[in-house]
Amino acid sequence: MTYALCGLRVASELPLPELLPWSGEDRPADIEIIIGDVPGRLEDPLHEGPLLRTARDGTCLYTIAGTASYLVEGGRRVTLQPHPGASAPTVRLFLLGSVFGFLCHQRGLLPLHAGCVEIDGKAVAFAGHSGAGKSTLAAAFLRRGYHILADDITVLDMTAPGGPLVLPSFPRIKLWRDALEGMEIPFRDLERIRPELEKYHLPVTAGFRSTALPLRALYHLKTAKDRRHAGEERLRGAMSMEALVDAVYRRMSAFRMGQRDAVMAALLRLMAVPGARLARLMDIGQVDATVMDIVARHGAGAGLPE
The missing domain is CATH 3.40.50.300 (P-loop containing nucleotide triphosphate hydrolases)
Structure with missing residues (x-):
């Protein structure tokens, strides 16, 4: 499924009903959102906190207990791993909130x-x-x-x-x-x-x-x-x-x-x-x-x- 967000084409394995479908030209996705395994630590860490861990290349690992873990890379790719029992609206809430903010900063946009x-x-x-x-x-x-x-x-x-x-x-x-x-x-x-x-x-x-x-x-x-x-x-x-x-x-x-x-x-x-x-x-x-x-x-x- 592909969606529009800030003029960017978003390809997502997770349905995102909060967004409009992509109606622009058929071009490669600017942002990919996939569901998969997320590591518990980052290599070459710059910051390690209870929720957010960052690496020196700007990669983010964001974990909300009981909801999901999100790996945010290069302003272009998010890998999310839902936690057992998490509701889809809650997983999307953090994806389209904090995680989206991390993507913006990685892409050089100002949120x-x-x-x-x-x-x-x-x-x-x-x-x-x-x-x-x-x-x-x-x-x-x-x-x-x-x-x-x-x-x-x-x-x-x-x-x-x-x-x-x-x-x-x-x-x-x-x-x-x-x-x-x-x-x-x-x-x-x-x-x-x-x-x-x-x-x-x-x-x-x-x-x-x-x-x-x-x-x-x-x-x-x-x-x-x-x-x-x-x-x-x-x-x-x-x-x-x-x-x-x-x-x-x-x-x-x-x-x-x-x-x-x-x-x-x-x-x-x-x-x-x-x-x-x-x-x-x-x-x-x-x-x-x-x-x-x-x-x-x-x-x-x-x-x-x-």
Whole structure:
């Protein structure tokens, strides 16, 4: 089976319903995912931790007890060995999460822990830690007719001639039950991301932008305790770099793969993209107002706050 992911052709022995089928030219796969035996150790180790082991050539060995072991090589090949009793959704969750992040770093792409939407033909991304509201914000944009490029991992090609380019990733949004209920989205027929969690995959095939777009702005989401602390603040200089470093998906893993210099060089280039801190109330009733403010700010040539 072959799938599309960030413009790459993925050949996988494991069914990946989260991805769209490959519809491009018939060419060799950019990434292969096979099911097989995975070693317990790596030769010439650079880092050995409880979950992640890396070798000096950048190879990764990632093990989630009770789920699977993943061997990630050269940004092109993943060998996975499911553990006894592991559910397929859980195996895919880590494959299309952390393991995908390792692949991006190996390929010289920059993954951010961010969602991303299209506004006026350009990409606008929203970075933040788990629970910051990235997926809820993406779903609110989708509900208003805007296209989604990414939900949780926004992948940037930092070598594109016109500046950072967002490569569309997954045509789905992962949402907790309370967010789905708050936005009156039916969830009974949706697949859980893990059997034990009340978090679901919301397919967005019709609202997915499958073509790469230039990155126009990057917001860093923060939680505001009350309205006095809500709002936007433009980031520059050291504050901008600090926020960007914090936004890199699987940053410490990349450093342990020997990618520190490559990541920091990419972030220096990313500083050219306008960035702002967006502190917002974690109130589902306010999310549409946030969407309207952002759309107004990025329409008709408007820019980020000074």
